[in-house]
Amino acid sequence: MPSALTIRLQIEAALADRIPSALTPGPRILRPMMPTGIDSVDELLGGGLPVGALTEMIGAECTGRTSLALSFAAQITRVEKVCAWVDVSNALSPESAAACGVDLARLLWVRCGVASAKQGPQHSESFTLPEKYRVPPTVKKGLHGGGMGSHPRGEAKGMDDAVSGLLRPAVMTARCAESQRNVRAENEVFKPIAREQFTSEPILRSSGASGHGRPWSRIEQALKVTDLLLQAGGFAAIVLDMASIAPEHALRIPLATWFRYRAAAERTQASVLLLTQYACSKSSAGLVLRLTSKDPLNEGTTVLAGFNRRVEVSRQRFAQVSAGPEKVVSIRKPPQRAGIATWRSETAWVGRR
Amino acid sequence: MNGQRELYVCLYAKEFPAQAMLRLRPEIREKVVVVMEGEPPFQTVCSMNGKAHRMGVECGMTRVEVDIFDSVTFLMRSMPEEAAARTALLECAGTFSPRVEDQSDRGEFLCVIDIEGIEKLFGVPQAIAQNLLQRMRALGVIASVAVSSNFHTAICHARARPTQTAIIAQGNETLALAPLPIAVLDLSEEHTATFTSWGICTLGALAELPENELVARLGQEGKRLRQLARGELPHLFVSMETEFRLQERIELDAPVELLESLLFVVGVMLEQLILRATSRVLAMASVTIALTLEGGESHVRTVRPALPNNDRQLWIKLIHLDLEAHPPQAAIVSLVLTAESGNTSKVQLGLFSPQLPEPMRLDVTLARIRAIVGEDCVGRAVLTDTHRLDSFRMEPFTISSPQTSYLMLARSSESDKSPAAGRQLRSIEKVVVTLRRLQPIAFEFRNRRYQVECAYGPWLTCGEWWNPMLWNEEQWDLIARADDGDLFCCCLVRDLVQSSWQMVALYD
Structure with missing residues (x-):
């Protein structure tokens, strides 16, 4: 009686010319994952974000990219690894990071596009007494007690206008006994103030370097810094935060850059996270997550409670296929993954309910 | 005797x-x-x-x-x-x-x-x-x-x-x-x-x-x-106190303007300093380079890596990057290199300890990054004890030694929730706010108009009224929707001192 192994070998040998090693399951490569700290997302991704690969998180503003990335960074710092945050728009809030559980001592924060001169308090306002309240200078007088001022002949100029200004129709009508035409006072109408009028004050306070302006130098700085960090090695995660960069700028980054990052991440076993508004890294990304906004949480009536987030897997390069011989193609369509997960993102000030 | x-x-x-x-x-x-x-x-x-x-x-x-x-x-x-x-x-x-x-x-x-x-x-x-x-x-x-x-x-x-x-x-x-x-x-x-x-x-x-x-x-x-x-004359030995001071000085034959030429000299001096430190089983913790410039001015820079070390190439690179970032304003006439000694660094590696950046290499990397983005834009953030929005300070990034006790807590706090994070808008952007009964009902931001669905606030905050840096603000957490239906959540602040509106953060 031949054993099962012998039979298997015989079958494989018979089918070798058509199907090589037909009954031997192919070797499975277990790719390491790092959890994000959100159960539903980890379950969707089969354990978390891939280590040694490029992960791209796409979405518009307010879709939860930063929350997800910070949650991932918190998991990394919790196991005492270090993480780097390359902030293209200088938009990371350390308070939010700390609230998400990130150990700030293990987070290297690189702020791009910030001139060193702008450091320190941003709302520096100083108070100086206007000149008119100071002790007046001694009045210089001319030879005959006059002079050193406007000429007396100019004093009466404009007097007519001033007097007519004082004698407004309302003042006049109140004193006049004769009947007047009833002039309807116009109702005050609420209108949005014209942009030009309203924005005059804030614009004065801006110091020139608008964060929404030319982002090229900042992007260039960020790409160089990411290169250096990947070369240095030792960082478990490097987050390239381009979440506030418009797609037309982000798409101009050459694809070779992302390919280089992918290779470097694989070599140094670092997770490179890319936060963008539009998919930039194309085929270099090991995982592409698309985040979309859902409704805010309406539980709290007095404070902002949080949001419902939704994430969808757009691309997963090394998806862990369920157990079973991979070479056997089933006749039926295998069960498809849902590819969508939701979670709640609560603000730090909301109490437990 | x-x-x-x-x-x-x-x-x-x-x-x-x-x-x-x-x-x-x-x-x-x-x-x-x-x-x-x-x-x-x-x-x-x-x-x-x-x-x-x-x-x-x-x-x-x-x-x-x-x-x-x-x-x-x-x-x-x-x-x-x-x-x-x-x-x-x-x-x-x-x-x-x-x-x-x-x-x-x-x-x-x-x-x-x-x-x-x-x-x-x-x-x-x-x-x-x-x-x-x-x-x-x-x-x-x-x-x-x-x-x-x-x-x-x-x-x-x-x-x-x-x-x-x-x-x-x-x-x-x-x-x-x-x-x-x-x-x-x-x-x-x-x-x-x-x-x-x-x-x-x-x-x-x-x-x-x-x-x-x-x-x-x-x-x-x-x-x-x-x-x-x-050979019989007696002598009363008067011993002197030998001072251990790691300092080397050179006066250049001609004023030097090129950094590369200077680094050649610095390399020789560093070699001597390292030799002297090594002979006492010490390492250099910091190096101060004092340049005397043409015209009598001086230019002093100090380089301090995370760990004391005696790697000459590393020191040259760090000094190079520092002088590149802070170049002297005139040609150099003489230079003095003074080093502070520290204990030779010992790194205890562990089989189960997490992979961390190599300290020496990280120093060079951070110096390079500083040269790219600026001196104070690299490091770790430290929160300051104040109620003021977005107040923090930057400190140099160093790697503390891992404590394995935390390893077991890796997945301890997992749940289906995550804290909502804010993105700070540090550069002032134009925002036009429409109010009704002192509450924002609509605003225009980045050329898009948003209708406010829910406004939480105003949260009043003020402080430091005793000095010119006073602030007095009114914060609003807004949930708004654009004309095309996109959700937009932000924190809007009204500066009561200047009576102006400003977008300070987005909830992302």
């Missing part, structure tokens, strides 16, 4: 002004080098290297006289450089014994080390002498060594035989000194003339003279000279 055995090592370096200058200029060591002193045009030769000596250059020659020799390199004597070199040599001598006496004269380096009782540490006198010479050579100085139980015998022998190592056994001092010329005794002109007229040329001849007759003719000085020649 008090019956105890004595043993001294005399360390002697001749032509010290030239040697001190050539120590940090390895590129001209093989050339004919002459060191001049004095104010031009009355400069005279004060020291030279061996090649110049063999060509016939002598001390006291004027510049015109030296100019007749071919391819002579002229250097100006630098007393600060000599002092720095002398400190380095004395400090090296101090690593052998704490009892060191400096007997240096104007144009030579001479120190005597009391090595009695250190045989167990450093071996026999022969080994100590060899070790000492080797260390001197590493410091860039050619020296001679003489070991004797008499202080002055060691000095005389080292001066007379500047290329040899001599070990003089106890009791053999007179014999060893006998062939040496009497010039090693630093005689006055009068005594030199007297001895010449007597036909006394060597110390042996002087030692043979009868003591009483010599005293009758030359007084007590005659007795002292005779004792010196016989």
Whole structure:
């Protein structure tokens, strides 16, 4: 009686010319994952974000990219690894990071596009007494007690206008006994103030370097810094935060850059996270997550409670296929993954309910 | 003196002004080098290297006289450089014994080390002498060594035989000194003339003279000279405190503007500093480079990596990046490198410890990043204790040692929730707000109009009313929707001091 192994070998040998090693399951490569700290997302991704690969998180503003990335960074710092945050728009809030559980001592924060001169308090306002309240200078007088001022002949100029200004129709009508035409006072109408009028004050306070302006130098700085960090090695995660960069700028980054990052991440076993508004890294990304906004949480009536987030897997390069011989193609369509997960993102000030 | 055995090592370096200058200029060591002193045009030769000596250059020659020799390199004597070199040599001598006496004269380096009782540490006198010479050579100085139980015998022998190592056994001092010329005794002109007229040329001849007759003719000085020649003059050892200060100084021959040329010099100086630190099993914790610029101004920079280290290439790179980021405003005339010593760093690696950046490499990486984004834009954020929005300070990023106790807590706080994060808008962007009953109902931001669905607030915050940095703000958390249905959540602030609206954060 031949054993099962012998039979298997015989079958494989018979089918070798058509199907090589037909009954031997192919070797499975277990790719390491790092959890994000959100159960539903980890379950969707089969354990978390891939280590040694490029992960791209796409979405518009307010879709939860930063929350997800910070949650991932918190998991990394919790196991005492270090993480780097390359902030293209200088938009990371350390308070939010700390609230998400990130150990700030293990987070290297690189702020791009910030001139060193702008450091320190941003709302520096100083108070100086206007000149008119100071002790007046001694009045210089001319030879005959006059002079050193406007000429007396100019004093009466404009007097007519001033007097007519004082004698407004309302003042006049109140004193006049004769009947007047009833002039309807116009109702005050609420209108949005014209942009030009309203924005005059804030614009004065801006110091020139608008964060929404030319982002090229900042992007260039960020790409160089990411290169250096990947070369240095030792960082478990490097987050390239381009979440506030418009797609037309982000798409101009050459694809070779992302390919280089992918290779470097694989070599140094670092997770490179890319936060963008539009998919930039194309085929270099090991995982592409698309985040979309859902409704805010309406539980709290007095404070902002949080949001419902939704994430969808757009691309997963090394998806862990369920157990079973991979070479056997089933006749039926295998069960498809849902590819969508939701979670709640609560603000730090909301109490437990 | 008090019956105890004595043993001294005399360390002697001749032509010290030239040697001190050539120590940090390895590129001209093989050339004919002459060191001049004095104010031009009355400069005279004060020291030279061996090649110049063999060509016939002598001390006291004027510049015109030296100019007749071919391819002579002229250097100006630098007393600060000599002092720095002398400190380095004395400090090296101090690593052998704490009892060191400096007997240096104007144009030579001479120190005597009391090595009695250190045989167990450093071996026999022969080994100590060899070790000492080797260390001197590493410091860039050619020296001679003489070991004797008499202080002055060691000095005389080292001066007379500047290329040899001599070990003089106890009791053999007179014999060893006998062939040496009497010039090693630093005689006055009068005594030199007297001895010449007597036909006394060597110390042996002087030692043979009868003591009483010599005293009758030359007084007590005659007795002292005779004792010196016989190797019997006692000496009260006055040990000096050798200062351990890692400092090197060089005065450049011509003002340097190129950073690369400067780094070549810095490399040589760093090598010397590292050598001195290593000899004491120390590492350099920080290096301060003080540049004297043309016009008398100075430019001082300090480089401090995360861990003390002795890697020369790393130090050069760090100094390079620092000087690139903060370049001096004029050409450099001289530079002083001062290092602070620290304990040699030991890194304990563990099988289960997480992978972290290598500290030395990280220092260079951070310096490079600083050069790209600016000095204060790299590091770790530290929150400050205030209610003011977005208040933090940056500190240098360092890697603290891991504590494995946290490893088990990796997934302890997982749930289906995550805290909502805010993105700070630090540059002021235009926002147009429409109010109804003092509540925002719509706003226009980045050329899009949003209708507010829900407004939480106003949350009032104020502080520091006691100084000009006061703030008084009204915060609104807004949930708004754009015309195309996109959700937009933001934090809007009304500055009550200036009565202006500003978008400060987006909830992402």
